[in-house]
Amino acid sequence: MQRYYQALLPFLAMMGINGSACTADEDTKPKPMACIDAQNIAEYKVVSDELIRLIMDKGPDVFMRLKRHCPQLHFHKYVSYTPVNGRLCARFDDIFTRSGTPCRIESFSSAQDEDVTTNP
Numbered sequence: 001m002q003r004y005y006q007a008l009l010p011f012l013a014m015m016g017i018n019g020s021a022c023t024a025d026e027d028t029k030p031k032p033m034a035c036i037d038a039q040n041i042a043e044y045k046v047v048s049d050e051l052i053r054l055i056m057d058k059g060p061d062v063f064m065r066l067k068r069h070c071p072q073l074h075f076h077k078y079v080s081y082t083p084v085n086g087r088l089c090a091r092f093d094d095i096f097t098r099s100g101t102p103c104r105i106e107s108f109s110s111a112q113d114e115d116v117t118t119n120p
Contacts, residue, residue: 033108034090036062038083046077052095053111061111064088066095070103 036054045053049069054062066073073079076098081088094102 033062033110035087036108038081038086038088044079046074046079049073052079054108063109063111064095065106065109067091067104067106070095070097071101072099073097073103 036056040057040059041054042057043055044064045055047053047063049071050066050073052064052066052073054064056062078098080096081093084093088105088108090105090107093105095105096102
């Protein structure tokens with residue numbers, strides 16, 4: 001197995017990748033949340049057709065990003081969802097607009113980590 005890795009070293013060097021590619025900066029970046037507990041959502045604010053701010057009962061607020069532009073979401077400012085086992089998970093669950101259009105959740109991130117205004 002070690003021979004396999006040694007054979008890859010010249011290729012990695014050619015690509016500009018070395019063994020110290022992982023730095024401490026990567027460890028300090030906030031990691032996106034995969035799922036959130038739906039019961040902790042107190043309310044939400046639709047920021048745009050792709051971004052919803054979830055105001056949480058416990059902990060910091062959470063931004064929910066959608067995979068694609070979700071038509072009329074910002075206009076109606078209405079979202080519905082059905083948690084599975086009490087959770088909403090990025091890349092698996094959908095939210096629904098007033099018209100019933102499903103929009104896939106792309107990611108969750110802490111509102112403290114991002115600078116996004118809720119009043120466009």
